[in-house]
Amino acid sequence: xxxxxxxxxxxxxxxxxxxxxxxxxxxxxxxxxxxxxxxxxxxxxxxxxxxxxxxxxxxxxxxxxxxxxxxxxxxxxxxxxxxxxxxxxxxxxxxxxxxxxxxxxxxxxxxxxxxxxxxxxxxxxxxxxxxxxxxxxxxxxxxxxxxxxxxxxxxxxxxxxxxxxxxxxxxxxxxxxxxxxxxxxxxxxxxxxxx
Numbered sequence: 770x771x772x773x774x775x776x777x778x779x780x781x782x783x784x785x786x787x788x789x790x791x792x793x794x795x796x797x798x799x800x801x802x803x804x805x806x807x808x809x810x811x812x813x814x815x816x817x818x819x820x821x822x823x824x825x826x827x828x829x830x831x832x833x834x835x836x837x838x839x840x841x842x843x844x845x846x847x848x849x850x851x852x853x854x855x856x857x858x859x860x861x862x863x864x865x866x867x868x869x870x871x872x873x874x875x876x877x878x879x880x881x882x883x884x885x886x887x888x889x890x891x892x893x894x895x896x897x898x899x900x901x902x903x904x905x906x907x908x909x910x911x912x913x914x915x916x917x918x919x920x921x922x923x924x925x926x927x928x929x930x931x932x933x934x935x936x937x938x939x940x941x942x943x944x945x946x947x948x949x950x951x952x953x954x955x956x957x958x959x960x961x962x963x964x
Contacts, residue, residue: 775906779913782898785953786891790816791921791928793887797880798929811877813922818877819884820918824911827895831907846961848893850954856947894953901960 797812807815899907 772909775902775909776913779910780917782894782910782953783914783917786894787820787888787917787921790884790887791925793883794921794925795928797883798926802929806875807877807880809926812880812925815877815880815882816884816918816922817915818881819888820914822881822885823888823891824895824914827892827899828907828911830892830896831899844958844961846897846954846957848897848954850951850958852890852893853947853951853954857944857951860944860947897957901957 794812794816797807798809801807801809801812899910902910
């Protein structure tokens with residue numbers, strides 16, 4: 770049962786921290802259909818490369834945190850909480866304004882670059898989680914993330930053929946992503962307080 774809970778938690782963490790990435794991937798697949806670049810395989814490979822880089826940095830950072838007392842690790846929950854609050858404040862301020870369209874990549878490396886740039890804040894979420902859950906659960910999380918990338922790419926490819934879906938994601942993504950960050954930060958802080 771513990772592994773089932775870890776799989777569900779990892780899936781929720783991946784989905785919550787990559788909601789905005791689904792929009793970027795959808796735009797990339799729309800661009801691929803319209804202009805032929807990037808090619809679908811480049812989107813897939815670039816997404817895997819970018820997520821792998823984010824996870825690797827998070828794992829290395831988590832290992833580096835072993836010198837931090839366990840009582841203090843939970844305070845890292847303040848980072849995603851602060852990012853979420855900042856995002857919500859930005860969404861409130863930008864209400865009614867048109868957002869800049871997402872950057873469009875043209876090849877594998879640029880897709881990976883967009884993935885890393887778009888998901889760099891994921892490191893602040895993954896690092897304290899990987900630090901607190903241990904090596905076995907981290908390995909399970911990484912496997913779930915790999916499956917999540919495939920699901921995201923398949924979903925984005927499908928969504929990329931439905932332009933109306935883009936408008937819905939753009940409309941609510943501004944609020945959903947910061948809300949997820951606030952929730953993740955709150956959970957990390959609560960687990961630290963209870964643990």
